[in-house]
Amino acid sequence: MESHSLHETSSTPHTTNTNKPKHLDQNGQKEATAFAEHLASVFQLYPSQLSVMEEETINNDLNAPHQMAFPMKKIRIDEVKMSYNIKSIQKRLRATT
Secondary structure, eight states: OOOOOHHHHOOOTTOOOTTSOTTOOHHHHHHHHHHHHHHHHHOOOOOOOSOHHHHHHHHHHHTOSSOSSOOOOOOOHHHHHHHHHHHHHHHHHHHHO
């Protein structure tokens, strides 16, 4: 038994190019292209307020393949309480000296 792909057995008469989505006929493709060109001409980026060097630095940082910051270390509530107690003791000692 031969196996056929969907493109070979398709009975859709207006779709000849298998690279295009089947739901777009030739007029739909023209309309989509015209709309895409319209959007590209209407929506333009604002001119940058940054220097070229600043933009390159930002782009390099954003394109870096590594994590930008280490994840925060998990802490327990008793560690917070202990730190608070130490700070308050140090504050009282400074006030008495």
